[in-house]
Amino acid sequence: MTKTVLVAGLGLIGGSLAINIKENTDYHLIGFDVNSQTLDYSLKNRIVDEVVTDFKKAVKQADICILAAPVSKTIELIDQLKHIVVDKPLLITDVSSVKKPIIEAASGITSDMITFIGGHPMAGSHKKGIEAAKGHLFENAIYILSPDDSCSSKNLRELENLLKGTRSTILKLDPTEHDEMTSVISHFPHLIASSLVHQAKKWQKKHVNIPTLAAGGFRDITRIASSNPAMWQDIFFQNKSIIQDLLEDWVNEMTDLKKLLETDDKISMYQYLEQAREYRDGLDTKKKGAIPSFYDVYVDIFDQTGALLKVVSLLAQKDISIKNIEILEMREGITGVLRLSLLSQKDQIESNRLLIENGYETMLQE
Numbered sequence: 001m002t003k004t005v006l007v008a009g010l011g012l013i014g015g016s017l018a019i020n021i022k023e024n025t026d027y028h029l030i031g032f033d034v035n036s037q038t039l040d041y042s043l044k045n046r047i048v049d050e051v052v053t054d055f056k057k058a059v060k061q062a063d064i065c066i067l068a069a070p071v072s073k074t075i076e077l078i079d080q081l082k083h084i085v086v087d088k089p090l091l092i093t094d095v096s097s098v099k100k101p102i103i104e105a106a107s108g109i110t111s112d113m114i115t116f117i118g119g120h121p122m123a124g125s126h127k128k129g130i131e132a133a134k135g136h137l138f139e140n141a142i143y144i145l146s147p148d149d150s151c152s153s154k155n156l157r158e159l160e161n162l163l164k165g166t167r168s169t170i171l172k173l174d175p176t177e178h179d180e181m182t183s184v185i186s187h188f189p190h191l192i193a194s195s196l197v198h199q200a201k202k203w204q205k206k207h208v209n210i211p212t213l214a215a216g217g218f219r220d221i222t223r224i225a226s227s228n229p230a231m232w233q234d235i236f237f238q239n240k241s242i243i244q245d246l247l248e249d250w251v252n253e254m255t256d257l258k259k260l261l262e263t264d265d266k267i268s269m270y271q272y273l274e275q276a277r278e279y280r281d282g283l284d285t286k287k288k289g290a291i292p293s294f295y296d297v298y299v300d301i302f303d304q305t306g307a308l309l310k311v312v313s314l315l316a317q318k319d320i321s322i323k324n325i326e327i328l329e330m331r332e333g334i335t336g337v338l339r340l341s342l343l344s345q346k347d348q349i350e351s352n353r354l355l356i357e358n359g360y361e362t363m364l365q366e
């Protein structure tokens with residue numbers, strides 16, 4: 001018999017998982033969300049087979065339930081699950097960016113029929129809502145699962161099978177490990193990105209043209225400051241103590257840097273920058289990790305109508321698929337740099353050759 005999957009919270013992540021599951025399995029998909037427009041959109045665009053407004057009733061129908069609401073709302077949904085009586089096995093997972101409070105809440109589910117496996121796809125975007133959902137969002141990403149000791153291998157396999165179509169790589173982490181690692185690599189950088197934007201905004205009072213000068217570097221480092229504030233506020237408070245520790249570390253490090261300037265210690269400053277460069281470059285090696293392993297080609301193009309289209313068509317003629325395109329710097333009449341991210345080294349070399357043959361100036365990611 002066809003199994004039923006309930007997705008509770010049909011935003012960017014829940015919607016993307018629903019699309020992916022629909023594309024890759026024949027499971028019957030039910031969608032639940034507190035936003036009626038989201039439910040209408042999901043049904044109209046056939047992201048799910050059925051929508052419901054009664055969470056408890058839908059849970060009783062489901063074989064698998066994916067909780068994809070904001071972290072604190074996911075905890076509230078888990079609290080509801082503690083009081084629902086199910087008469088068939090139910091496998092529950094979530095997608096929350098913070099794991100410890102989720103696993104703690106789930107430990108209060110006492111029914112023998114229910115298995116909870118914490119989950120977190122390490123991919124997303126600064127966009128939110130169902131309209132931004134994409135079935136291929138998790139391709140090449142790390143998908144963290146936090147099964148506890150009581151989780152059977154059958155249940156784990158069932159969840160892994162469901163997620164197979166995402167083409168992500170499953171990594172098992174315990175919740176504490178997860179929360180520390182994601183704070184360093186994901187949560188804390190969001191706080192810093194927002195603080196850099198605030199700094200620019202303050203200085204704009206003195207220099208009105210600051211936004212005009214905000215070129216590649218500033219845009220690169222602050223892209224994530226355009227993310228969903230409600231989601232990040234929730235994450236920071238759910239992972240508060242680690243964020244506080246990292247903030248303290250950061251303040252100390254900034255104080256050290258300040259001292260290097262005060263004491264004119266150019267050698268230490270150089271070493272600081274060089275060590276950061278070496279570590280950052282190492283993250284981009286061709287193994288999968290928090291930073292996806294793409295093969296980049298940088299192309300110098302003029303900001304003229306059709307320039308982007310010409311580059312893309314050139315590669316498309318040779319069936320080279322581009323994983324990601326980013327314009328790093330582009331001002332009217334001035335050359336700009338286009339970053340093409342490709343899926344294999346073969347595509348990277350072939351694209352580079354084609355572009356050079358057609359008169360483009362290129363550079364490969366080392």
Ligand SMILES: NC(=O)c1ccc[n+]([C@@H]2O[C@H](COP(=O)([O-])OP(=O)(O)OC[C@H]3O[C@@H](n4cnc5c(N)ncnc54)[C@H](O)[C@@H]3O)[C@@H](O)[C@H]2O)c1
Nearest residue numbers: 009010011012013034069070071073096097124125128129
């Ligand atoms: N955005 C990312 O980059 C990203 C990446 C990985 C994991 N996550 C995690 O995924 C979860 C969802 O984030 P998102 O980016 O999809 O957010 P989103 O704002 O795009 O979607 C959240 C959805 O949950 C719905 N919702 C809110 N309260 C609800 C409730 N009580 N019951 C049911 N639905 C409810 C909202 O209406 C919305 O449709 C969060 O826990 C977040 O930490 C986000």
Ligand SMILES: O=C(O)C(=O)C[C@]1(C(=O)O)C=C[C@@H](O)C=C1
Nearest residue numbers: 097121122123124125126186224
């Ligand atoms: O790509 C982005 O914009 C993201 O912010 C994705 C990102 C991240 O920090 O890497 C954000 C939150 C998640 O929990 C996982 C992934």
